[in-house]
Amino acid sequence: MLIFSSSDKGGTGRSVTSCNLAYRLSLLGQDVAYLDFDFGSPTAGAIFEIPTLERGTRNGGLHSYIRGRATEPVRADIRTTTERQVLKERPPGSGKLTLFPGDVGGAEFSLTNEHIKKAAELFQTVEREFDVCIVDLSAGRSSALDMSLQAISPKNRPKKAEAVRWLLFHRWTTQHVIAASGLLLEENGILSCALAAGFARREFLRLVRTIRTAVPDASAFGKKTTAEQDAWLSRSDDILKTLAKSRGLGLDMLAGTTPLEPMLLWREQVIMDVDVKRRLADKATTQAFEELANKLIDDEAWEGFER
Amino acid sequence: MARPVGPSDPGGQRPQVVLGAVTTGLLNTSEPLPLEAARQALALLPGVSPDWHRHPIEQVVSPDIFFGLDCRLAVPPGAGSQPRVIGTARARAVLTAGHILQGSARVEVLLDANRRRLPWAHYAARTGVVEAINRADPADLVTGFLQGAVNSTVLDLGKTGAYVMSLLDRVPQIDRQPRLKTETGRLLWAVHVQDGAEPDSLVELRDDGMLRVRIGTPAELLPQFVEFCEILALHHWLLSALRNAFERSNRRGRRPEGELDPALSYLGHMWNPEAHLPHEMRGLWQRLENEAQLTWEWKSTVTRVRDKVSLLTRKAIEEALHKEVV
Numbered sequence A: 001m002l003i004f005s006s007s008d009k010g011g012t013g014r015s016v017t018s019c020n021l022a023y024r025l026s027l028l029g030q031d032v033a034y035l036d037f038d039f040g041s042p043t044a045g046a047i048f049e050i051p052t053l054e055r056g057t058r059n060g061g062l063h064s065y066i067r068g069r070a071t072e073p074v075r076a077d078i079r080t081t082t083e084r085q086v087l088k089e090r091p092p093g094s095g096k097l098t099l100f101p102g103d104v105g106g107a108e109f110s111l112t113n114e115h116i117k118k119a120a121e122l123f124q125t126v127e128r129e130f131d132v133c134i135v136d137l138s139a140g141r142s143s144a145l146d147m148s149l150q151a152i153s154p155k156n157r158p159k160k161a162e163a164v165r166w167l168l169f170h171r172w173t174t175q176h177v178i179a180a181s182g183l184l185l186e187e188n189g190i191l192s193c194a195l196a197a198g199f200a201r202r203e204f205l206r207l208v209r210t211i212r213t214a215v216p217d218a219s220a221f222g223k224k225t226t227a228e229q230d231a232w233l234s235r236s237d238d239i240l241k242t243l244a245k246s247r248g249l250g251l252d253m254l255a256g257t258t259p260l261e262p263m264l265l266w267r268e269q270v271i272m273d274v275d276v277k278r279r280l281a282d283k284a285t286t287q288a289f290e291e292l293a294n295k296l297i298d299d300e301a302w303e304g305f306e307r
Numbered sequence B: 001m002a003r004p005v006g007p008s009d010p011g012g013q014r015p016q017v018v019l020g021a022v023t024t025g026l027l028n029t030s031e032p033l034p035l036e037a038a039r040q041a042l043a044l045l046p047g048v049s050p051d052w053h054r055h056p057i058e059q060v061v062s063p064d065i066f067f068g069l070d071c072r073l074a075v076p077p078g079a080g081s082q083p084r085v086i087g088t089a090r091a092r093a094v095l096t097a098g099h100i101l102q103g104s105a106r107v108e109v110l111l112d113a114n115r116r117r118l119p120w121a122h123y124a125a126r127t128g129v130v131e132a133i134n135r136a137d138p139a140d141l142v143t144g145f146l147q148g149a150v151n152s153t154v155l156d157l158g159k160t161g162a163y164v165m166s167l168l169d170r171v172p173q174i175d176r177q178p179r180l181k182t183e184t185g186r187l188l189w190a191v192h193v194q195d196g197a198e199p200d201s202l203v204e205l206r207d208d209g210m211l212r213v214r215i216g217t218p219a220e221l222l223p224q225f226v227e228f229c230e231i232l233a234l235h236h237w238l239l240s241a242l243r244n245a246f247e248r249s250n251r252r253g254r255r256p257e258g259e260l261d262p263a264l265s266y267l268g269h270m271w272n273p274e275a276h277l278p279h280e281m282r283g284l285w286q287r288l289e290n291e292a293q294l295t296w297e298w299k300s301t302v303t304r305v306r307d308k309v310s311l312l313t314r315k316a317i318e319e320a321l322h323k324e325v326v
């Protein structure tokens, strides 16, 4: 299965959430590959706490590979290369967790058919080895995003190939909802790019689901909230829900929500169950990641009701 | 019985170094290709039919195809500049039991050839040979090549092997739905040609999962040595693929049969390293067996897989009976 992670704005939590999903999927027994396609700022190495890959690799990462400068993309077994002791352990029954890093100093490039071919080949090779392959794209429209859409379009991807999911991450605020909807649906957005790549509208939108990230609850106001604050929050939430629905990002599109996690405000990292046990992280956070991971690999849960 | 190789250098010069790579993987399809279809699929050159045999294990070998090269050869750090070579690489596809596909590529390197680039016709007449324009030490070329190609300016025969494998993706019978997750196996080999020497090899497996074989051998034994490497690559891949399937069968939330059944039906019958092993290479293989115990490891892994399958079957039967009683 191929999973693409996209977002309109930077800093939505796309990479951190995707890394956490990769980790959770591996705990569920899946062999997981994480492909860092955020060529401008590949951060996955830092999130998995791999010192040598903090800002990508210098030995031929995905950017070099796509551009034909490396014959095979470098890969790293996350559990053996991470600096984080508890992440090194591979629990029984869990799967492989492999990072294909980007390059230090990679950048935008103008897309050619050669790049698209490379990407399609890369996806095919990785899918033959791994159950799930998560592709982290940079914020907004990028060559990597166009390239990915072309590579998975019905023109290039055989009908019987494994499932594709397209995730759209956004924060739960007025501007982020508007921006995410714009990126997906407006002129020159993801959908129009998908149509140009050969998808039918319905067919592509079936693949897309949103993830609302770092959603706060009333406790963000402080330990004790006033009745006015509670009422205001509930009203604001309703207004946002109406906005999301009217912009085509309603509940039928929603894959899940991650709560605001204080630990992630300080450090981009994988939140493990031990963090909850040590009473550092909220249980709600790991639960949200686990639920999402479960949903991603369960076709029925994923499809929900037919749109 | 060594398969025939094409004509070498007509000028009579002998290569000092020969470099090669074998990539191995599952054919991208749910069921093995029947022999007839395999013979059609591996006819990579119009008008030349592939070699094949049915016994003891079905195998089809494509005719050699050639790729033009103008690149550098890697040398170890500190060994000076990378020599530029021009000529052609020779490659072929090997399909075993209709399901395991290999791309095998090699070049013979002439070191005391012309010091400037000649018209292409000169190189085109010497198939499978590259000529080095700059001076180089054979030992450095062997070591440099076995490091593996890190960038696209140096010779990368693994890529050629992978390309030859990808040619088979176009075959209509290929449904792209293999029932096993597998990793591509990679092997690099390098020969320092030494006339009159007994073949003596060193096989090495590093953390990157790549097998590396270094050998000193007389030129006459090259074709046999290529086959030795193909057989080693095939069996090393078989072992890795079976172990991977067994490991995956212990995963959370997974039906173990979903991994074990295809593993047994795809791979279970395939182990037979001596089937096509040229007799000149038997000594080398025996030494490898003594050190690495590949066949023992294979047998014990198959036993574990079979034991697990029969345990699962017994459980299923007991459960069914139990239901009937209740």
Ligand SMILES: Nc1ncnc2c1ncn2[C@@H]1O[C@H](COP(=O)(O)OP(=O)(O)OP(=O)(O)O)[C@@H](O)[C@H]1O
Binding pocket: A007, A009, A010, A011, A012, A013, A014, A015, A016, A017, A038, A041, A043, A138, A139, A213, A214, A215, A258, A259, A260, A261, A262, A264, A265, A266, A267, A268, A269
């Ligand atoms: N659930 C959460 N709660 C609190 N903070 C979060 C949450 N998820 C992510 N963050 C934080 O938000 C910030 C941005 O996250 P991240 O780097 O993943 O964003 P991104 O969308 O990948 O950005 P970019 O486009 O720049 O790559 C990080 O500091 C991260 O720790």
Ligand SMILES: [Mg+2]
Binding pocket: A014, A015, A016, A038, A043
């Ligand atoms: Mg990011």
